[in-house]
Amino acid sequence: xxxxxxxxxxxxxxxxxxxxxxxxxxxxxxxxxxxxxxxxxxxxxxxxxxxxxxxxxxxxxxxxxxxxxxxxxxxxxxxxxxxxxxxxxxxxxxxxxxxxxxxxxxxxxxxxxxxxxxxxxxxxxxxxxxxxxxxxxxxxxxxxxxxxxxxxxxxxxxxxxxxxxxxxxxxxxxxxxxxxxxxxxxxxxxxxxxxxxxxxxxxxxxxxxxxxxxxxxxxxxxxxxxxxxxxxxxxxxxxxxx
Numbered sequence: 001x002x003x004x005x006x007x008x009x010x011x012x013x014x015x016x017x018x019x020x021x022x023x024x025x026x027x028x029x030x031x032x033x034x035x036x037x038x039x040x041x042x043x044x045x046x047x048x049x050x051x052x053x054x055x056x057x058x059x060x061x062x063x064x065x066x067x068x069x070x071x072x073x074x075x076x077x078x079x080x081x082x083x084x085x086x087x088x089x090x091x092x093x094x095x096x097x098x099x100x101x102x103x104x105x106x107x108x109x110x111x112x113x114x115x116x117x118x119x120x121x122x123x124x125x126x127x128x129x130x131x132x133x134x135x136x137x138x139x140x141x142x143x144x145x146x147x148x149x150x151x152x153x154x155x156x157x158x159x160x161x162x163x164x165x166x167x168x169x170x171x172x173x174x175x176x177x178x179x180x181x182x183x184x185x186x187x188x189x190x191x192x193x194x195x196x197x198x199x200x201x202x203x204x205x206x207x208x209x210x211x212x213x214x215x216x217x218x219x220x221x222x223x224x225x226x227x228x229x230x231x232x233x234x235x236x237x238x239x240x241x242x
Contacts, residue, residue, distance in 0.1 A: 003066060004031040006097035006145075008088075010115035011041040011075070012056040013179045017204060018151035019101050020063055021165025021172040021221050027064050028168070034067040035060065036091055038115055039075040046190045047181030059178035062171060067095070076111060080118040088122035090133045093140040100145045104153040105224065116150055120226065123148050149223040152207075159222030161229065162211045166218040169208060176201065 005026055009015040015023070015035050023033050037056060040049040047055075053070070060068040071087050078084055092100070102119040103112040125131055127144025134140060152159060165172060177183060183196060194200070211220040231237075 001032070001066065001095060003034045003095040003097045005033045005099045005101060006036060006092065006095050007033065007101040008036045008038065008103065008115070008119045010038045010078075010103055010111045011044070011109075012037045012052045012070070013041070013059075013176070013182055014103060014112070014153070015101075016059050016063075016172070016175045016179070018104070018153050019221055019223075020059075020175045021168040021208070021219065022101070022151075022163045022223075023063055023065065024168035024171055025163060025165055032066045033063075034095055034097075035063075035065050035069075036088075037068070037070045038073045038078065038088075038118075039111075040070060040072060041075055043075040044182070045193045046188070046196060047179075051181050052179070055179045055181065059175045062175040062178060078111075078114070078118070080114060080121060084118055085122045085125060086131075086133060088119055089126045089131065090135055090140065092123060092126040092145065093133060093143045094135045096143045098146045100148045101223070102148065102150055104155070104157060105150050106155065106157070108154040112153055120148050148226050150226075152222040152224070156207075157222075157224060159211065160225040162215055162220040162222045164212070164215065164217045164219075165208065165221050166212065169205075169219040172208075173201070173205075176204070 007015050007019060007023060026033055041052045042049040073084060100123055103115040105116045106113045123145050127142050129142040183201060208219040211222045212218050
């Protein structure tokens with residue numbers, strides 16, 4: 001299956017928080033989108049790897065993605081080395097996406113930045129035909145995505161561009177709330193965390209409103225591009241070019 005967009009998150013719920021509105025908008029346009037979680041989020045204070053697996057599957061249904069896989073790297077301890085790069089290269093070659101979305105290059109959680117560099121490096125290496133990989137016993141052809149974009153997470157980073165997600169914002173929140181052990185849930189004896197407070201989801205909404213304001217819409221998500229984006233015509237900036 002060839003995908004148009006392949007979104008990577010180091011933890012289940014990174015995608016939902018960072019770029020699920022954009023994924024929903026792309027799917028509404030007819031694009032095929034998949035999600036790859038690098039770890040099972042097993043070091044998370046609340047919940048378990050098993051509950052996170054169920055929550056991620058429920059969120060995938062809300063988003064309507066074509067595939068969601070977990071590479072089961074070690075939460076907190078994976079490295080940007082050959083072993084882990086090859087795992088990422090294999091899924092890139094398997095799904096041959098034109099666009100890759102991945103974690104913020106620098107963030108509060110150290111896994112985010114390390115994941116961003118791992119996926120970025122693997123995206124480049126995936127295009128080198130002398131790197132040999134296989135999937136289910138079949139040799140894979142090289143594949144280099146056209147673009148790698150990093151979604152903005154907890155810390156604010158000036159975006160290269162923003163995507164209007166006004167029509168998708170409610171479903172974005174629905175996908176986030178699939179992670180019932182992670183976010184505000186009064187019916188639990190587990191310890192409170194940075195993201196489990198009632199105020200956390202308000203900050204997610206506020207960020208989307210702030211980015212939306214910059215382009216004159218209600219809600220938006222921001223991305224950092226690794227290379228300069230080009231256009232062929234100023235019609236790209238016109239909503240209804242004639």
